[in-house]
Amino acid sequence: MSAPVRRGLAVIGGGRIGEALLAGLVRRSGPADVVVCERSEERAAELADRYGVEVVDLAGAASRARVLLLAVKPQDIATPLGLLAGHVDADHLVVSVAAGVTTARIEAALPPGVPVVRVMPNTPALVEEGMSVLSAGAHASEADLDEAEGLLSAVGQVRRVPEAQQDAVTALSGSGPAYFFYLVEAMVDAGVALGVPRELAGDLMVQTALGAAVMMRDSGQDPVALRAAVSSPNGTTVAAIEELDRHDVRGAMAAAMAAAHARSVELGGPQG
């Protein structure tokens, strides 16, 4: 019997992050080699309409696609893994973006030898400015990592880390976009309190965030030096930073990221 012909990728779970990845891959390669498997019929129809991709069930995903990208919630992952187990083999590559869920747990739910790559992406993938961080499971080869990296590079930058760092990475780049959105929300509210119209305050802070991000990426200077360049002696910035320090914003950030890390570890456990 000849080996099954499998091409391309199946996105399993077309929610927020599944759609971000799907959109980038379709933008790069077209819809022909991408299929989607989504529990909600309404959502599946929406994705099919928006991206021109075919909707399949889990067995169809495994028979059609070589790469199975699992983008369901950590709490929901046992169901698709159980259903896929009878349909996957060592010629597949399973890529999971589920926070906290270890490659060992995924491997244990599948037949022996199936390669698994764990990825922590983030939502700026929607605008091709994502940060995806990959780790290999026990059966994933360098070629499997290269393949996963090739897919994720459609939506932004890609880095590799040992899996032991993935829960920490989740607290940094996985949840990270939300910290910046939160800061902008707070700064816009403060601007309104100072008398600036809300819409203008939003425009000023979004452009300021973008300008600051591009400087951090492109100037070759670290954030400390960039901040020093904004801080005139005895000026407005120094007055503001003194207040941030007085309110222990650094301490709050450390506590927030420790909580994200702890929750990632917890999500990977049996209670999710």
Ligand SMILES: NC(=O)C1=CN([C@@H]2O[C@H](COP(=O)(O)OP(=O)(O)OC[C@H]3O[C@@H](n4cnc5c(N)ncnc54)[C@H](O)[C@@H]3O)[C@@H](O)[C@H]2O)C=CC1
């Ligand atoms: N939202 C984010 O910023 C990030 C999310 N992640 C991870 O991505 C995963 C998905 O997160 P979101 O997209 O935010 O969640 P979501 O709730 O928006 O999407 C999950 C989707 O999976 C579908 N689904 C659930 N069970 C299914 C099944 N058995 N078969 C097919 N489809 C099924 C749901 O209907 C839903 O559309 C999570 O594991 C999360 O940890 C990772 C990095 C960033």
Ligand SMILES: O=C(O)[C@@H]1CCC=N1
């Ligand atoms: O909040 C979460 O659990 C997911 C993982 C990283 C970002 N969103």
